[in-house]
Amino acid sequence: MQSQTTQIAILVAVGTLIFLLVPFFLVMYIRSYVRHKKNHVLEKETMKQKFEAEMLQTLVEVQDQTMQTIATELHDNVGQLLSLTTLTLNSINLGDSEKAGKKIESSLSLVNKSIKELRELAKLLHGEQLVENGIGHAIEQEINWLSKSGAYELKVSNQLFDLQVASPNKDLIILRLLQEIINNIIKHAKASYIEIDCYYAHETLYLKVKENGIGFSYDEKKQKKTGMGLNSIYKRIEMINGKLVLNSKLNKGTSIAIEIPYP
Known part of the structure; x- marks a missing residue:
């Protein structure tokens, strides 16, 4: 009990x-x-x-x-x-x-x-208006000004006209990315030939820039903290969930390939 x-x-x-x-x-x-x-x-x-x-x-x-x-x-x-x-x-x-x-x-x-x-x-x-007209037209405008300099042999394939989709915020960043890449080429590459290829496929926007300049070592620039322009490019790519592949060889030039989910 x-x-x-x-x-x-x-x-x-x-x-x-x-x-x-x-x-x-x-x-x-x-x-x-x-x-x-x-x-x-x-x-x-x-x-x-x-x-x-x-x-x-x-x-x-x-x-x-x-x-x-x-x-x-x-x-x-x-x-x-x-x-x-x-x-x-x-x-x-x-x-x-x-x-x-x-x-x-x-x-x-x-x-x-x-x-x-x-x-x-x-x-x-009207920078914003350029973007409103579409990223294809904005890129064409930048390439036209580069062409006017007469300093480079250009090969351009711009297939971004008349896109049925649009993303003004991403377009502005893409335009700035192209400006930064071109500025880096003008200031540092000592190139004579620039190839620009941009197109849209499978909900992804592709931007590729290749030149025949002096090239550089990215790791060396990163250690010396002289590659701030590249850091800015990587930062913006990450912000819009994009991917960037950079290849550069001394005296053989540099190529940059960017992939961005779009829109």
Whole structure:
């Protein structure tokens, strides 16, 4: 009898303990869940803020690059055209009507070229509009300005016109990536030949740039912390879940292949 009483007491004690512990663990679980959920929300908000800050920085950099292009074109191209127009007009001798007519005609041609160049520059004043017209058109604009320099033999395959899908945020980053790659080539590669290939397949956008410059050692640049431009490129690629493969050999050039889920 006493044994049964003891067993009952033990069962009551165990039951009471379980009854008390279950709500305790339930409360602890709920608190842990709420804390993790709150941290997850804060993490998502932080990531969103970082992404928006990066997008703003990218937009500013695209606009800065645009302003540099405009300044260069105004000085090197439009400025020269207008200077030639002034020289031509000042050299007109009204006493020689035949030569005067030819010089006036030449001046009008120079003015028309200047107007055309200014119209092209006006388009660049709206960097966002370039992206709104599609990444294919934005890339074409960048390649056109590179072509005008006459410093490189270019081979271009741009198959990104008239895409049925679009992603303005990714387009802006892709445009900036191309600008950074081109700037690195101009500043460091000492190349004479550039090949650019861009196309879309299987919900992925591909951008490939190859040049025949002096090449470099990425590991060496990373150790010396001189490859900050490349670090920026990798950072932006990661931000849009893309992949980048870089191959470079000394005196044999560099190739960059980028894959971006799109849109």
